[in-house]
Amino acid sequence: MGLRREQEIEIGKPPRLMPGERVRATRHIKNDGTYPGCEIGENLVRKGDEGYVRDIGTFLQQFYIYAVEWIDRGTVVGMRAHELMSLDQSGDPCGAKVTARAGKGPAR
Known part of the structure; x- marks a missing residue:
């Protein structure tokens, strides 16, 4: 029997997403x-929204939390990898990632 997602210790493996990656x-x-300035239950992110990973942290020394900047919303929300899909994945069937390039992402 496999471990449930909540029991898996993600930080024993490399992060699935990297800063600058489009998701x-x-x-x-x-x-x-946990999100200040919004009511509990208020939508922070909608399925299909696109953004960029800005930072990677951990929670409970077990999970990676990806700080994702949602450009259209002007917010940064912490999310888990299973809540995100990379848009920078190559067509490689092994799932190799395209490395981030300088200048990639929105202009600041």
Whole structure:
């Protein structure tokens, strides 16, 4: 029997996403009370929204949390890898990632 996603220790493996990587949300994300300035239950991210990974942190020394900047919303929301899909993946069937290039991403 395999480990449930909540039991897996992700940080024993390299992160699945990297800073600068373009991503798409695979599900709606609502405020669970940890996002300041928004009501609990308010939509923070909608399925299909696109953004860029800005930073990677950890939670409970177990999970990677990806700080994703959602350009259209002007927000940064912490998300788990299973809530995101990379848009920078190559066509490689082994899942090799395209490395980030200088100048990639939105202009600041």
